[in-house]
Structures are given as structure tokens and as C-alpha cells.
Amino acid sequence: xxxxxxxxxxxxxxxxxxxxxxxxxxxxxxxxxxxxxxxxxxxxxxxxxxxxxxxxxxxxxxxxxxxxxxxxxxxxxxxxxxxxxxxxxxxxxxxxxxxxxxxxxxxxxxxxxxxxxxxxxxxxxxxxxxxxxxxxxxxxxxxxxxxxxxxxxxxxxxxxxxxxxxx
Numbered sequence: 001x002x003x004x005x006x007x008x009x010x011x012x013x014x015x016x017x018x019x020x021x022x023x024x025x026x027x028x029x030x031x032x033x034x035x036x037x038x039x040x041x042x043x044x045x046x047x048x049x050x051x052x053x054x055x056x057x058x059x060x061x062x063x064x065x066x067x068x069x070x071x072x073x074x075x076x077x078x079x080x081x082x083x084x085x086x087x088x089x090x091x092x093x094x095x096x097x098x099x100x101x102x103x104x105x106x107x108x109x110x111x112x113x114x115x116x117x118x119x120x121x122x123x124x125x126x127x128x129x130x131x132x133x134x135x136x137x138x139x140x141x142x143x144x145x146x147x148x149x150x151x152x153x154x155x156x157x158x159x160x161x162x163x164x165x166x167x
Contacts, residue, residue, distance in 0.1 A: 003129040005140045006062065006069040008155045011121050014102065014113040020147055026106035034099050037084060038160045039091035045158060047097075048087050055083040064156045068137065071126075095167075097159040107139050111147075116159055118166065123149065 011017070021028070036047045044061040060073035102113040112124040127140040144151060155162070 001072045001074055003133070003136075004071045004073065004126040005129065005133070005136050006071050006127075007123075007125040007140070007144065007149070007151065008157075009123050009149055009151075009153050010119075010155060011123055014115075014121060014123070017111075017113055017123055017147055018102070021104045021106070021111060024106060024146055026104040026111065029103040029105060032101040032103055034097075034101055036097040036099075036159070037087070038094045038097065039087065040094050041091070045160065046091070047160070048083055050084060053081070054078075055081055057083065057087070062158075069154075069156065070133070095160055095163045097163060099159070106143060106146075109139060109143050111143070114159075116162075119159065119162055122155075122159075123147065125149075 032051050035050045037050075039046045039048070041059075044059055046057070046059050049056050049058055055078045057076040057078075058073060060071050062069055062071035098117040100115045104111040104113070107127075108130060109125055109127040112122070112126070114122040114124055116122060125140065125143060127136050127143070129136040157165075
């Protein structure tokens with residue numbers, strides 16, 4: 001099961017972050033239109049992601065209480081569509097998160113500039129653990145410095161949790 005180190009911060013706009021990412025030559029992957037259907041499961045989080053028409057099922061567990069947000073995850077990608085209708089017959093939906101995500105990659109870190117329906121603008125980092133957690137933490141902290149992110153404003157919840165709380 002792969003592991004990420006994650007950070008989420010609510011921001012007023014993405015403009016300055018987009019400029020910094022361009023200046024440091026981060027890879028601009030493009031815009032992803034995502035719909036995540038979160039299902040009720042006894043442990044962890046399970047969501048069906050529909051991203052620019054492609055579907056995948058994502059299961060993850062994340063430490064929301066520790067100093068660092070380590071997340072273990074598995075992704076199952078589908079060759080065909082129809083997953084939403086299929087899984088909705090099996091699982092109860094907790095909530096649906098819709099977002100427009102600009103994806104950049106820098107030093108094996110996914111940098112998301114998210115605009116989440118009903119929630120606003122966020123910057124999210126996901127640094128993939130490649131050579132151990134300490135090495136990932138160094139890369140992660142470097143990106144936090146490059147983007148001048150205020151980690152005291154970190155949100156230790158998923159978009160799912162934020163939407164459920166707002167209802």
C-alpha cells in the first residue's frame with residue numbers, strides 16, 4: 001500500500017501559488033474535473049472518483065491527529081465506465097465532493113490547486129514516500145517553504161468531512 005504525506009490549507013485564491021509553481025518549473029499536468037462519491041464503510045475512507053470521465057475506486061486511511069498527516073492508500077482503476085451506478089447499488093453514499101483541480105508535480109509531490117463546490121479554494125500537497133518517511137518529509141517541507149504555506153492553518157479533515165460538517 002503506497003504512502004503519502006499530506007497537507008491541506010484553505011486559501012483566498014490560487015494566483016500566487018500558480019506563479020510560484022511556474023517559476024520553479026513544476027510540471028503542469030493540467031485541469032482535472034473531479035467528482036468523488038464517498039461511501040459508508042466501517043474503516044477508513046472509500047470513494048469512487050470520476051476524473052475527466054475516467055473512474056477509479058480509492059480506499060485510504062489517514063492519521064488526522066498526529067503532527068504529520070500520513071496516508072496509506074490503494075487505487076483500483078477501471079477500464080470502462082458505469083462504476084458509479086454499480087457501486088451505488090452496493091454502498092450507501094455519505095456525500096459527493098465536486099471540484100476543479102489544477103495538478104502540478106514537483107519533486108514527487110502532487111500539488112493541487114482545488115476549487116471545491118460549496119467550500120472554496122484550497123492548496124493540497126501529497127508527497128509520495130519513495131525512500132522512507134524521513135526523506136519524504138524533507139521534500140515535503142521544502143515544497144511548503146517554496147510555496148510559503150502557513151502550516152498553522154492546516155486543515156486536518158478530508159473534503160468529505162468538511163462537507164458533512166457544513167450540512
